[in-house]
Amino acid sequence: MARGHQKIQSQQKNAKKQADLKKAKGHDQKTAAKAALVFSCYVCKSQMPDPKTFKQHFESKHPKSALPPELEGVEA
Numbered sequence: 569m570a571r572g573h574q575k576i577q578s579q580q581k582n583a584k585k586q587a588d589l590k591k592a593k594g595h596d597q598k599t600a601a602k603a604a605l606v607f608s609c610y611v612c613k614s615q616m617p618d619p620k621t622f623k624q625h626f627e628s629k630h631p632k633s634a635l636p637p638e639l640e641g642v643e644a
Contacts, residue, residue: 610636 605615607622611630616622619642626639 607638 607616623639
């Protein structure tokens with residue numbers, strides 16, 4: 569085992585390098601997309617990114633339900 573210590577050092581160096589690469593990569597697209605969905609339909613629990621899309625969804629999918637107060641002034 570002449571390379572025992574050198575092998576351990578190499579493994580530690582590689583682990584640090586892999587951790588730095590993972591950190592530099594940042595966040596993934598799935599997390600960013602999920603964060604962008606801020607409006608949630610109280611009838612079907614669907615999520616929408618903006619109020620215009622939310623109002624279009626609500627008018628087409630739930631025409632008999634009352635419009636939520638946050639969509640009153642929104643132009644579709």
